[in-house]
Amino acid sequence: MASSADPSNTKLPDGTSSSAPPGTGYPDSEYESDSVSEDSSFGQKDKDKSRKPGDNAFRQQRLKAYNPVLTAKTVIPLLIAIAIVFVPLGAAMWYGSSRVQDMAIDYSQCELLASSDHFSEIPDRFTDFNFRTKDADIAHRPQWRLDTDESQPFDDERKVCTIQFEIPNRMTAPIYLFYRLHNFYANHRRFVKSFSEDQLEGKPASLNTIKNAVGENCSPLSNINGTRIYPCGLIANSLFNDTFSTTLSAVNGSSGDFEMTEKGIAWATDKNRFKKTRYNHTEIVPPPNWYKMFPNGYNETNVPDISTWYQFQNWMHTSALPTFNKLALRNDDDALEQGIYEISVGLHFPVLPYNGKKYIYLSQRSVIGGKNDFLGISWMVGGGVCFILGLSLLIINFIHPRRTGDVNLLSWNKEKAAADEKAAAAAEAATTGFEKPNE
Template identity: 40%
Template structure:
């Protein structure tokens, strides 16, 4: 019996020998299972969840000072931000109806008060004694479609310190529409080869291919087709008789975001291969081609036109303003000024308005009270909560750690 048992054990051992004839047994049999106590994570503060932490006890003695402290901090910040916005001087004149309401005989007429707004931190009677005026002059008949030159006359009651910025402002224009925002071809703007069919079948549809000639539209898409084409000249300082005295020079350079120019390249297309967008054909202004076609050497170059680049950066809201000119070094002194506008852009088709905005800037930006008012609103909320909790503690105080409010001590709250 002893020999039989030994033979069975030897057979079992031999059956575990590897197929290569070696004497090593399988790895799973050689490895012994570790004891359960040795399988726990490393004994570190992170692995064992012993990191130091602060567990505040929210009592009236800690919450009330925190609320009043935060309220005071936000009130001070909000007041500073609000005061900074008040220091920004701003003049807005809407000229949408200049063609219809301004006199065309060379005389001047007051602009209705609903069309202009003065926002100067120092009030002056001259803002009301000398309201803005306007006049309009039609383009010569030989220049093509009927367009107008609108001249605005306005008075600055106080000096506008540098920098001074001239914006144009549009209302009810939805550049944030999804179909509109996508209607451009970035490869075409970078002078990458694109056929008319590729443009028409991609994001530029239906303004990728000219239906008459079958040529590519350059630049294609709805954004480029609707580019703002009114023009503004630098304001002219006038004397008491409205005669020109000096020009306040403003630059049309450096009006785009940094890095914006990298999205555009000088085109190498031939004039026989591309056509302007439909709204550019036969139009006046910097984006107008009266013949409806490009000429050799005169194809539109987006890399050299910052106004086009500003327009292609779509706005987030239907009422927006875009920078047109600026002067960063010379203050704009108080006095009477005239501003000549090439009135080319129609706004009646979308029920909107257009205006010029002459403004300065502070260390926090333009004349916007939103940031300051939001800080003041948070401060008011903190003070309101602090006063409410203080009144609650005074009227019906509650001792810290009172066990009477526990559910097992209050049978009415037991579930």
């Protein structure tokens, strides 16, 4: 009697035999190499790679939520309440801002328009006043004169613009003197990232660090012929370097001189950021635009100490808008009395080549900061809009009231009700023998 063939024992073409699972026809070796189900490490690896969020209420978005129902009884009182809060606060902010007295004088054209031997009146388009006295009542219009500072070693750095102006009302302390730049785009991405935080903190950063650091680095002004620039970067290189006399000199004895100081013009937190450098003077060179300030480079005594250089600290805070103010001088204790004053401005920072403007800006301070009418007006406008909307909704709700929370007003329920009504009409027609006319 012939024995039945064993399907698990398969004869291969080369004469060898191999066991394979019944019904497969594959050799054991091929079957095992193609198997996935028997590879225990594969399932564990797939499990490790799973990106399924954790099974909790937060990740699976099962947290309890409150969805307020906006009804006339809730929306109208809310709008009126916002108006009641916003309008008085906006009016108070606007009033506080309107009490601030300030003065701005554009001196960009001084070296072109001012006379060198006498004072001449500054054109009205270059001045802006906000005093309690009307502009027409100011007897002494602002004037300027172009003087020369012979102590400057470079001829093009000797120009000084002397400006006279009248303060028609007493200005109470504190008094701030700012410089204002117009059309200076300090928010350019390449500009704002071009500095070394390590250098500002006093660390002797290597050339590779200040040149190639990820994020903020001094490119493209990190070194000159392999020597590190200190302070490096585009921001430091473009430092505003016009100078202002710290005394507002009284003219013709109209009042006393008014002294101001550079102390306290920087942010209080800057003392923790700006530190004296630990570089040796032989390891660094000044930025290219500072060559007139340091014509012979750095030596043992003239390396700038940025921990006490408040003008530099202010400049390193870049502004978001192309027109901005930077604090230059201040007096926190004394009032600026009525009279005619004079200030001297050393002209070193060019603005005409890029169609810019530069101003001196003298101002007080209110409870919300400097003069800013927009803030108070925006609050009043926002409150007024809320009041108008609330009043309009109140009138509409009074004339055409709407039932709230009535599910019968939902569109799908309306369709179902219409279908039910139609079916009832058809049933009634079948019972009575005549069809109900359409209304």
